Amino acid sequence: MRFLYFLTILALAQIQSKAQLYVPVKIDTSQAKIKSLYLFINDYMKKDTISNEMWHPKYKHKKLPDNNMDWIWGQYTPKKIARTFNLELAELQKVNDTLSYFKISAKSKPDKENYSYTNIYKYYIVEKEGKYYMDNCKPYDTDRFRKHETKNIHFYVSPFYTIDKRKMEDASKTLDALYLKFKKPHLKKPIDYFMCATEEELNNLSNIVIWDGGLAGFTNIPEAYIVGINKNPEYKHEFIHAILGLGANCFFLQEGIASLYGGIDAGKTSNEEALKELRACYQAGKCNFDNLYLRQVQQQYSSSLTYTFAAVFCKYLIDNYGMDYFYELYYDKEITSDNFLETLIKKTGKSKAEIKKEIEKLIGLP
Incomplete structure (x- = not known):
């Protein structure tokens, strides 16, 4: 032996x-x-x-x-x-x-x-x-989920959840309203939305067993599906990612617009509520324009402050220049998370100090 x-x-x-x-x-x-x-x-x-x-x-x-x-x-x-x-x-x-x-x-x-x-x-x-x-794992690791079809969304529900079908139908109507709001045509096929109860379920759908990072949800834009640890059928944040599709590789534009109109924390926190947290962080001296822009604000289990800061940038652009102008930036492949502020300075003709003043005003600071 x-x-x-x-x-x-x-x-x-x-x-x-x-x-x-x-x-x-x-x-x-x-x-x-x-x-x-x-x-x-x-x-x-x-x-x-x-x-x-x-x-x-x-x-x-x-x-x-x-x-x-x-x-x-x-x-x-x-x-x-x-x-x-x-x-x-x-x-x-x-x-x-x-x-x-x-x-x-x-x-x-x-x-x-x-x-x-x-x-x-x-x-x-x-x-x-x-x-x-x-x-990939997804074709083989979805058997546990129960399927419910609506006009715009095919829901795949974890066996650990019992979801009211009326809420799923309402979520489909919400998606209709978002298509209109963003002036975008409906996707060619319904979005698949996997409603996971655990991190394990979410990970298995994306070829991961253990990951050093952590997500409550994500959208695979090319394949038109959403995965979330969430029992709320109305997941506006991820719906917006799916509707807008692939844009610039820029955190401030992609996550900002989804947070502005879809909130954060799987929809539990609206943008208005998140702004209060961001304002409090400023007032406590832990947040400032520079450390938020560099995404160096320490939050042990969350990135809510930087997501909300990005949302303020999107509101600034839409309020002052309009949605069409925002889309020009959103779909510009040359704009990245690293050159975002530099690009805004060039395109708007505003100085960093002027942009900072407007952003902090929208946060609600004196």
Whole structure:
């Protein structure tokens, strides 16, 4: 028995000498099926491009969908992820003859303060005609949700919730009103809204098991679906993201407009209520224009102050220049979170001091 164990360890060491992932002993790569799955995963992690080459054929004529709420897998190639993190194949399981899944543990390398974090990601492997393909978790991890269709929204409700169907119908009407408010055409198909009861349910829909970050909800704009830890069918904040679609890569515009008209904290806090918190933070000397703009205000479990600050910027732009002008900025791909204020100074002709004065006036400061 010990000799066999030694041979397994030796074989594993030979595989890992060529690998980018550490493979724990519990994953028995002496089994032909497990070894072939592992080699497929390892080949994927060697890819130096983000493409749909090794993905399910259903993605062949589509841009590879980014189903992660974590930005890393959408912007880093697999090879760069393997260079940037210490990777371990945390789990590899067969579901049936043609379906398996794996989990990768990605531990960051310590920063200057010796801080590191570990995220665990999950993907499926589908076997078709003798070939393996990657797939996202969402098609396989939605069985637990109960579906209810309305005109504008297809609700997928956690088994831990009981939701009044009339409220779902009312939410569909709210979405109608938002289309009119923002002067946008209805999406070609209803939005899918997954109403999760736990962080685990939310994570599993976005290829994550454990994440160092934390979200109450998010919208996958290209795929037109919303995921939220929320039992409120009327999730205006995320509805607005879905309606407006992909804009500039700018926190102040994207999150600001959704917070201005949709509130924060999964709709529990309106923008008017959030403004009171922001004003109190200013008055306590903990918030100021610069630390809010740099998003360096410390909130242990929330980003509500910076979201509300972004909403004030959007109100300033819409009140003074109109919605069409706001849209010009929103859909300008050159505007980012880093150059937002600099861009406003150039486009409006206002100085930073003038913009700051107007923003703080809207916050309700003297």
